[in-house]
Amino acid sequence: MHSIDAVDLDLLRALAEDPGATTVALAQRLGISRNTVAARLARLEDAGAFLSFDRRIDPAVLGHPLLAFIEITVHQRDLARIVEHLARIPEVVQAYGHSGTADLRVHVVCRDTDHLFRIDAAILRIDGVERTETSLAMGELIPYRVQPLVEKLRRGT
Amino acid sequence: MHSIDAVDLDLLRALAEDPGATTVALAQRLGISRNTVAARLARLEDAGAFLSFDRRIDPAVLGHPLLAFIEITVHQRDLARIVEHLARIPEVVQAYGHSGTADLRVHVVCRDTDHLFRIDAAILRIDGVERTETSLAMGELIPYRVQPLVEKLRRGT
DNA sequence: CCGCCCGTTGAGCACTCTGCGCAGCGCGGC
DNA sequence: GCCGCGCTGCGCAGAGTGCTCAACGGGCGG
Numbered sequence: 001m002h003s004i005d006a007v008d009l010d011l012l013r014a015l016a017e018d019p020g021a022t023t024v025a026l027a028q029r030l031g032i033s034r035n036t037v038a039a040r041l042a043r044l045e046d047a048g049a050f051l052s053f054d055r056r057i058d059p060a061v062l063g064h065p066l067l068a069f070i071e072i073t074v075h076q077r078d079l080a081r082i083v084e085h086l087a088r089i090p091e092v093v094q095a096y097g098h099s100g101t102a103d104l105r106v107h108v109v110c111r112d113t114d115h116l117f118r119i120d121a122a123i124l125r126i127d128g129v130e131r132t133e134t135s136l137a138m139g140e141l142i143p144y145r146v147q148p149l150v151e152k153l154r155r156g157t
Numbered sequence: 158m159h160s161i162d163a164v165d166l167d168l169l170r171a172l173a174e175d176p177g178a179t180t181v182a183l184a185q186r187l188g189i190s191r192n193t194v195a196a197r198l199a200r201l202e203d204a205g206a207f208l209s210f211d212r213r214i215d216p217a218v219l220g221h222p223l224l225a226f227i228e229i230t231v232h233q234r235d236l237a238r239i240v241e242h243l244a245r246i247p248e249v250v251q252a253y254g255h256s257g258t259a260d261l262r263v264h265v266v267c268r269d270t271d272h273l274f275r276i277d278a279a280i281l282r283i284d285g286v287e288r289t290e291t292s293l294a295m296g297e298l299i300p301y302r303v304q305p306l307v308e309k310l311r312r313g314t
Numbered sequence: 315c316c317g318c319c320c321g322t323t324g325a326g327c328a329c330t331c332t333g334c335g336c337a338g339c340g341c342g343g344c
Numbered sequence: 345g346c347c348g349c350g351c352t353g354c355g356c357a358g359a360g361t362g363c364t365c366a367a368c369g370g371g372c373g374g
Contacts, residue, residue, distance in 0.1 A: 004218065012214060019210035022360060033323050047218055053176035054303045055212035057169060061161065061204055062306055067253075069262070083298045090305035096224075097295035105226070105294070109306070137262070138254035141240045146211045148247035149219055149266070179331060190352050
């Protein structure tokens with residue numbers, strides 16, 4: 001098992017700055033050979049370091065600018081079936097199992113509050129769902145980022 | 158202002174299937190000219206359709222497999238300063254303003270529960286933070302996805 | 315201490331892809 | 345009917361890719 005080293009971290013950092021960068025560009029930026037860059041990239045790739053491209057697609061551009069978090073309380077034993085039903089709702093972009101009072105936390109994107117209301121209703125219609133608690137995200141105060149973490153690891157390595 | 162059309166949606170779909178695909182590959186897959194692909198891609202790009210590359214980096218590979226949601230209640234007027242402080246914690250990967258009882262929802266990645274505990278403590282130390290409520294994500298039941306939404310729009314267009 | 319293994323390196327090769335400009339064409343708006 | 349725009353195919357020079365190769369160096373076990 002190979003673990004992430006300083007070179008990998010530098011690579012991730014460079015990639016974050018310019019996701020479209022070519023192998024050669026990355027190589028000369030980091031001062032290493034392009035063969036090495038390709039090798040590292042491949043290694044990261046099949047270590048599963050890169051998540052789906054979907055994560056980079058902005059739902060706002062798709063006409064769904066609103067994000068809501070819905071906590072769902074369910075009959076525990078029906079969990080699998082319920083998740084299956086949730087997966088059929090296109091506006092459900094993500095779902096987590098959840099410690100605490102609720103059992104499920106669902107991330108939902110929508111056109112407007114009315115749309116959200118209808119999605120919530122759809123979720124409530126799923127058999128086994130007991131109650132939902134919706135909260136609206138009012139602006140992404142810190143946009144998703146991993147770089148500070150990368151920097152920290154980089155310094156620590 | 159151009160809005161997203163069927164070609165763009167197909168492009169996003171193809172891209173999701175193979176994020177590394179070349180312009181030519183995408184072109185022949187969609188049966189359009191490579192010039193068009195390049196043009197569309199550029200247009201999507203500066204329409205802001207693509208979010209930061211960070212979103213594709215798996216924190217788990219960075220040694221932070223745990224994800225937690227922390228709801229924070231704050232003195233409203235101190236919000237900006239508090240967010241600034243939160244931004245200095247590398248493990249804070251994202252933060253939303255929040256409707257409902259809490260004012261802030263923070264997404265945090267960590268090595269283990271002990272690590273989480275220390276991060277929570279750090280947040281509580283920030284001046285103006287009144288209380289926090291942490292819940293742990295127990296598995297990503299539906300991994301982040303936009304494709305179903307893309308498909309839906311595609312059919313509707 | 316020696317030899318082996320592994321990752322890195324630079325070089326070289328054929329091939330593909332890119333970025334660009336260009337002219338033609340179909341379609342909707344005026 | 346005319347204009348403008350976006351799509352298209354073409355072609356070019358230049359850059360990048362995937363691959364292989366031999367050489368080098370550090371780390372490790374024998």
